[in-house]
Amino acid sequence: MVYLQTDSKVSKMEDAQDKDILESSVEFTGQHAAEGRSGGWLAGNFLLVNQGLATLAFFGVNVNLVLFLTRVLQQSNAVAANNVSKWTGALNIFSLVGAFLSDSYWGGYKTCVVFQAVFVFGLTVLSLTSHLFLIKPSGCGDQWTPCGSHTNLEVRLFYFVIYMVALGNGGYQPTVASFGADQFDEDDPKEAHSKDTFFLYFYLALNLGSLLSNTCLSYFEDRGMWAWGFWASTVSAFVALLIFVGATPTYRHRKPGGNTLSRFCQVVVAASRKWRVGMPPGAADLYEEDGKELQVAGGRRRILHTEGLGFLDRAAVVDSDDFTFQAQSTHRKLWRLCTITQVEEVKCVLRLLPIWLCTILYSVVFTQMASLFVVQGAAMRRTVGGVTIPPSIMSAFDILSVVAFIFFYKRLLQPLVCRVRKNTTGLTELQRMGIGLIIAALAMVSAGVVEHFRLKLRCRGCTDASSLHIMWQVPQYVLVGASEVFMYVSQLQFFNGQTPDGLKSFGSALYMTSIAFGNFFSDFIVTIVMKITGKGGRPGWIPANLNDGHLDRFYFLLAALSCADLVAYVVCAMSYKCIKMEGRREKATSGFHV
Template identity: 60%
Template sequence: MPGGLSCAVVLLLEEELLAPVVVLLLNCLLCPSPEQRSHTASRFIIVGPAYFSEQLTKQPEAKDSENPLNKRDGSHHCRLENAVSHHRRWIDGQARKPSNQSKNGGMENCYTVARTDDGLTLALDAVNYGLVTCAFFGVGVNLVVFLRRVLHQGNAEAANNISKWTGTVYIFSLLGAFVSDSYWGRYVTCTVFQIIYVTGLIILSFTSWFFLVKPSGCGADHAFCNEPSTAGVALFYFSTYMIAFGNGGYQPSIATFGSDQFDETDPKEARSKVAFFSYFYLALNVGSIISNTVIVYYEDQGEWVMGFWVSAVAAVLALVLFLIGTPNYRHFKPSGNPLTRIAQVFVAAFRKWHTKVPSSGDLLHEVDGDASRITGIRRILHSEELRFLDKAATITEEDYAAQEERMKDPWRLCTVTQVEEVKCILKMLPIWLCTIVYSVVFTQMASLFVEQGETMDTEIGSFHFPAASMTLFDILSVLAFIAIYRRVLVPAMARLSGNPEGLTELQRMGVGLAIGMAAMVVAGVVEVERLKRVEVPDQPSSMSVLWQVPQYTLIGASEVFMYVGQLEFFNGQAPDGVKSFGSSLCMASISLGNYVSIMLVSVVTSLTDKDERPGWIPGNLNSGHLDRFYFLLAALSLIDLAVYVACAMWYKGIKLDNGDEKKKAMAHV
């Protein structure tokens, strides 16, 4: 399961909301009523995303006299234009809070259906995201087995192909975040990429049905299908990478789109926002459990086509649910291309390289209102880090002499907010780079863990337990450790540190790195013991697959600390203009982790597979040394943890213009 697993289920566990939500989820799954929604969906598909992008961002024009951004008070003489309150966001010239509680925002209306019953509305929204997750893992969690049994790939080749595919899923999240923040907005981005996602699943289902799973029902247990045709393999890769493109582009925008419906400055809305993320992540877990148990079980029995079709239908239902809520959503106008703004800061700083930066941040340039080049975001206060970038906001005599002309040249003079936006991104990058090694560890759960499990005894009594279904213990571990963290660790750490949250985001991420390292050590020890119990070289070991439970459990525990903390950190520290980019950093970390895993597997294979030696990861793991690869990952994790601690101690958080630090991370782990 990808990072971002449900720390926010904590709210459900503490307030005893889990049971009624699950009941509502089941009711919605059994009674989707698609007939009543077909008109809205068909109308949307015909009209197209461009129409909705234009209509949904239209707002009534505010009179100039009512616009507080037109006011000037003349203070801070060095500024070309003075700043005013940014406690309200601006959308197409009209001032309003991020969420109108009485109309389109608030807890009741942020979900994907019209207001009828609040509980049903909440459950349907959970089903929406849960179905997307169920569809994705219905394909992805057992894909390494499909590659081996249906496409006849070896262990190393299949593991690398899974890493490439998973990495592509999350690298496309950067593209989705870019178009969402810059041009399309979150609603249109979510819709377009969901349509691509559904199309890919349908093509995959047809391809498997007509070209790959021959004879019907092949690929069960350790049985192999006929050699696939070239056309079938080509369509398979085309469809799976279309799925990667659609899901990757959709993921970074959907969470941010939901949070857009709330006003974080309102205490009630802030709590509702926490509840939103709770249900959001609960849906992810429920969808994952369904795909990791029911769908995977039938796929392992050779029912690949049925499993893919179930995933496709789930994705279609999710798209319909999303479209139904269109009239109730709150939309924010995109803030423009962030890459251009970033380039402007570097160019302006370079052009003023010999200019002395003022000692006080109050002497740097800042504007507001219509003159601001970044629409729809709050101002960021000046910080003392990376001072060389402040040259871009330093006002020179030349700027005073040609004020009007220079204000129109963003490549010479930038605002403090624009400079701080670049600083925020640069300061987050070292932390982000340190998360990549953890993603290398995490990605083994979808590849080498499954291949290791297939070489173990998967019979539990008279029941066959598919190796891919072992990820169920990862999900259960996530839920269990959330409760342990919230009810045991938070109170204890709060007393020791004085922080009511127990651990900061950076501290949690550090703990996650350490637990991930321990998971690799345990996986290596299990592999050592498995090899000792191999009786026939080409047959599975007599060691039960349940011995993998500890390594899956540790991975789940590490997710609670690492990925949940990472999601909160990057989402909270990202400026308003690059919110989706902040969310996409988590997914980009997983993407690069997969690509680094590919590189490591390839390098290890080339170095160890020499002189007729089988290497560490051969086609038959019984003749290899997978344990050494796990121990190598543990050593790399230890080095990464040391570097991470140094980066976390250096980091300072973002500050907004209301004087509050926005989810400021502690300076140590």
């Protein structure tokens, strides 16, 4: 392996790493992070509380946005649903913006503060706009009192504000997840275990915040008290921001690594320029620099060479034209010669993409909980103790299932698997994601069976009525919740662990973009299914009156697609090559394969 010698010796950097947690992590004072002074659960607990409050604030807007559009802005169900899908998709795409700024320039702390401030400002303006311009006459927007018409300026102001809320929350979410992971040193066995636990509790905090929002804030908003609900979200987001900023001295900060896009482009351009260059055997003659360059670029650790995607290795082949000589110094031409670490960064991302693509169909299943599950519940008998419950309240069983299965996995399943396998890791992330896909398919089968019997007990000549009770939906909600624990929590752990030091927020953003594309792909599947099954004047599988359709067949179709996706996922997971960080090769190459 070819090294460029600089004034900083590798041995000195390694000695420094013995004293400090990571060369790339610093404390608020600028000192290298050390165990006991910062990070760990002291910082992690503050971030979990912050996440719960921020989630409560976000879902105070998200959970009833479609009702606000129909009741207050007087949009049709179809138009409102389409606008909510676009808004949700944009929110998850905004996660890439936050991830890029965090990884490249700002770092996790600054990115979290800026986007949380945007989030709070957006909620404040939304509350004011709703109170002053949209909720007219006062008290409108409930089930019985429609609101008046609005000017184009008022509507445009509303959309500007909710997209500001989406930008704030979308840019913050992947960054706070990776920033929380940065509080734990993955090379320390004890802290590495705490890091995995942090992701479980992070998703738990998200669901608890959602539960409070779905119950408390939804109550106010469903009864037309929209401004009160939005103000409650604003206060929750503001308190979350105060907690985050107040805990500043406890955090470990990872230095940003510079423009990630330019590093990627340099590898592609350099490899393309050398497409005729002969490749040396192995990695012995490929170019790598000593520790100083990586320290300057955010303290990133070296990534060891891996086989596969050999075309990119050409970017690290040394050529006589790769350097410029000025006075007594030598400078590398960045667009002609790249380090092995740069090349491996590109390889890591390319190898993650097949796994990421396989998670999109799971997100299609997940989105049904907020759409077709609710429509199905509305067409069932919903009387409990003499009170008619809204079908959306059934999502509480999903949240309770998430909470239960997190503790089930943490306290029972993981220790049992560790004891059987005689190791300390238990199920790997890829294995847990595969289990999540299996449970998701079972959830669709359960939903299809319930719909089959709902149609058998439908009221002839009635509109969306059946004598089957809504509580028969509980198993499908519980199964979706269980699948989330295995799929989404493992996604966060896997993408964070398998991305290089300079791309941790990008790894978390992959989880959110999977949900975004799941929303888009779900709309696409529904459109195609209705176009095919609705030919010749037939009502199709998902008509306005479910009693005339076959929603059960659609659920079984999703179950079949999930099984096919599982097969593709297993193939991708079996061929996946893990990242190999310098100093922990054995850990990096074991424990991830299915």
